Amino acid sequence: RKYINPADNTAPDPLKPEDVRPLVIRVVVAIAAVGVILLAMAGFNALTIANVISLITLIAIGLPIWYFVLMIRSKKVTKTERSRVIAYIPLFLAAMIFWAIEEQGSVVLALFAAQQTKLDFGFFKILPGNFQTLNPLFILLYGPLFAWLWMKLGKRQPTSPKKFYLGLIFAGASYLWMVIPVILFGSSAKVSPLWLVMSWAIVEIGEMLISPVGLSVTTKLAPKAYSSQMMSMWFLADASAQAVNAQIVRFYTPNHEVAYFAIVGLVSVGFAVVLAFFTPRIEKLMQGVN
Numbered sequence: 001r002k003y004i005n006p007a008d009n010t011a012p013d014p015l016k017p018e019d020v021r022p023l024v025i026r027v028v029v030a031i032a033a034v035g036v037i038l039l040a041m042a043g044f045n046a047l048t049i050a051n052v053i054s055l056i057t058l059i060a061i062g063l064p065i066w067y068f069v070l071m072i073r074s075k076k077v078t079k080t081e082r083s084r085v086i087a088y089i090p091l092f093l094a095a096m097i098f099w100a101i102e103e104q105g106s107v108v109l110a111l112f113a114a115q116q117t118k119l120d121f122g123f124f125k126i127l128p129g130n131f132q133t134l135n136p137l138f139i140l141l142y143g144p145l146f147a148w149l150w151m152k153l154g155k156r157q158p159t160s161p162k163k164f165y166l167g168l169i170f171a172g173a174s175y176l177w178m179v180i181p182v183i184l185f186g187s188s189a190k191v192s193p194l195w196l197v198m199s200w201a202i203v204e205i206g207e208m209l210i211s212p213v214g215l216s217v218t219t220k221l222a223p224k225a226y227s228s229q230m231m232s233m234w235f236l237a238d239a240s241a242q243a244v245n246a247q248i249v250r251f252y253t254p255n256h257e258v259a260y261f262a263i264v265g266l267v268s269v270g271f272a273v274v275l276a277f278f279t280p281r282i283e284k285l286m287q288g289v290n
Helices: 017-043 049-073 079-106 108-116 128-156 160-185 194-221 224-251 254-285
Strands: none
Touching (some): 017 049, 079 108, 079 160, 079 194, 079 254, 108 194, 160 254, 194 224
16 A cells, blocks of 8 residues: 555456356356367267367467457457557467477476486486476576676667567577487487586576566556456466477477477477567567567
8 A cells, every 4th residue: 555556456447247247158158168078078988188188278279369369359459559469479479389398398308307317426316306496496597697687788688579589599499409419329328417407508598588578578568458368368378388288299209309309499499580580570569669
C-alpha cells in the first residue's frame, strides 16, 4: 500500500459478471472434449503412454496458436497492440526452439552423462545427476556479467530480436559442440566430463540472451486487455518446447547421436539466421518497443 500505485492493483480488463457463465461453459466443454477423446482411445485400445503424450503435444502446440489468433482478432486490442502481438510470434517460436534445446539438458545430456561420460577418477567420483547443477551454476556466474554488460551498453545494447537470434546461435552451438566427442571417440567410448561442462557453458549464454529478455519483452508487447495472458504465453513457449521434445527425443540413440546433435543444432542456428534477416521488420512491428 505504501509503494505500489493503486492503479497497478486494478485489472485492466476485469472479468464481468455476465462473462463468468460463458467462461465456465468453455472450460467444462474443453475438459469434456479431452475426456471424450481419452474414452474413445480406450475404446479402440489406443490408450497408451505414447498416444497420451501425442495428445498432450497437440494441446501444447495448439493452445498458443489458438491464443495468438484470439488476441489478433480481439476487438479489445488496438492497432498498435495488434502489430506488437504479430511481432511477438517469431520471438515465441525462437523461445520454443531455445527451450527445446535447453530443457534437453535433463534428458539427452543426462543420458550422455550417465552412459558416455567418464565419471570415476579414483578417489573422486562424479554422479550423473551432478551435471544438473551446471545450469544454475552458469546462470549465477553469467548473471552479474550480463547485467553489467547491458548497463554499460545502455541504449547501444542489441534490441530484443537481436538478442534472441544471438541466443539461438549459442543454443545451437552447444549441440554442435557435442558432435565433436562422438565423432572423435565414437558412441561406445566414455569421454571427459569437460565436454558436457562446455556444452552447458555455451547454452547458458543463450539463456542469458533469451530468458530474462523474453520476460521483459513479453510484458512490453502485451496488449493491455491481455497482459496476464501474454505472460502465460511466455511460459507456454516452454511447454510447447517440451511437447516437441517428447516427440524428437525418441530419435536419440547411440547410433544416431551425431545426426541428432547436428540436426537439432543446425535447426537452431538456421532459425537464428532467418530471425536475423527479418529482425528489421520485427523491430518495426514492435512499434517503439526495444
